[in-house]
Amino acid sequence: xxxxxxxxxxxxxxxxxxxxxxxxxxxxxxxxxxxxxxxxxxxxxxxxxxxxxxxxxxxxxxxxxxxxxxxxxxxxxxxxxxxxxxxxxxxxxxxxxxxxxxxxxxxxxxxxxxxxxxxxxxxxxxxxxxxxxxxxxxxxxxxxxxxxxxxxxxxxxxxxxxxxxxxxxxxxxxxxxxxxx
Numbered sequence: 001x002x003x004x005x006x007x008x009x010x011x012x013x014x015x016x017x018x019x020x021x022x023x024x025x026x027x028x029x030x031x032x033x034x035x036x037x038x039x040x041x042x043x044x045x046x047x048x049x050x051x052x053x054x055x056x057x058x059x060x061x062x063x064x065x066x067x068x069x070x071x072x073x074x075x076x077x078x079x080x081x082x083x084x085x086x087x088x089x090x091x092x093x094x095x096x097x098x099x100x101x102x103x104x105x106x107x108x109x110x111x112x113x114x115x116x117x118x119x120x121x122x123x124x125x126x127x128x129x130x131x132x133x134x135x136x137x138x139x140x141x142x143x144x145x146x147x148x149x150x151x152x153x154x155x156x157x158x159x160x161x162x163x164x165x166x167x168x169x170x171x172x173x174x175x176x177x178x179x180x181x
Contacts, residue, residue, distance in 0.1 A: 014119065017142040018110055024146055025106060027153035028054060030171040031160040032095055040095045041088075044162040051159050052095050053087035054152045059102035060086050061148055065141050066109050069123055113142055 031051050032040045040052040064074040076086070089098070113119075119142070122135035136144075157168050166174075 013139075014114065017119075017139070017146075018113060020146045021109065021142060021149065022106070024149035024153055025058075025102070027168065028058060028149065028156045029099065029102075030168070030175055031153075031156040032099075033171055033174055035095070035163070037089065037095050039163060042163065043159075045159060047155070047159070049087065049155050049159060051156055051163075052089050052098065054156050054159075055095065055098045055102060056089065056093070057086050058149050058152050059098060059105050062102070062109055062145055063105045065145060066105070066112055068125065069138055069141050070112065071123065109145070113138060 028051075032055065035051065037052065040055075041050050043050050060074075060076050063076070067074045089095070116138050119139040120137050122137045124135050125131040160166055160168075160171070
C-alpha cells in the first residue's frame with residue numbers, strides 16, 4: 001500500500017496518476033485499521049458519514065467512473081429511494097467485504113487506465129446537473145478520482161480521530177509497524 005508517491009512515479013504521467021489514486025485510497029483504507037464493523041459504521045460527529053460508508057461510497061464511485069469511461073453500466077444502480085445505501089453497510093455487507101470489493105475495483109481501474117492507448121480519449125457523461133456538459137478525458141477521470149477519494153479521506157480522518165483520537169500519522173505508523181519506524 002502506497003503511503004507516499006515516489007519521485008520515480010512522477011516521471012511518467014500515467015504512473016503518477018495511478019500512484020496518486022492509490023495513495024488517496026490508502027488514506028481511507030488506513031482509517032479502519034483495528035476497528036470492528038460496529039466502530040467503522042458509527043457516526044461520531046455531526047455528520048451522517050461513517051468510515052464503513054465512506055469506503056463503500058468511494059468504491060462504488062470509482063467503479064462507476066471507470067464503467068462510464070468504458071461505456072458500460074455501473075454495477076450498482078441506485079434510485080432516489082435507496083441512494084443513501086451507498087453510505088451505509090446493508091444486508092450482509094462488512095468492512096472486509098467492501099475493502100475486498102474496492103481492491104477489485106482498484107485493480108480494474110489500474111488495468112484500464114494503465115492499458116488505455118491515450119489518456120486524451122474522451123467520452124460523454126449522462127446528463128445531470130453535477131456532471132460537466134462536455135465530454136471528459138481519461139486523464140480527467142484519473143484527476144477526478146484523486147479529488148473525490150482525497151475529499152473523503154479528509155472526512156475519514158476526522159471521523160477516525162473522533163472515534164479514538166488516532167490521526168492519519170498514527171495510522172501510517174501503525175500500518176508500517178515498529179520495524180519501519
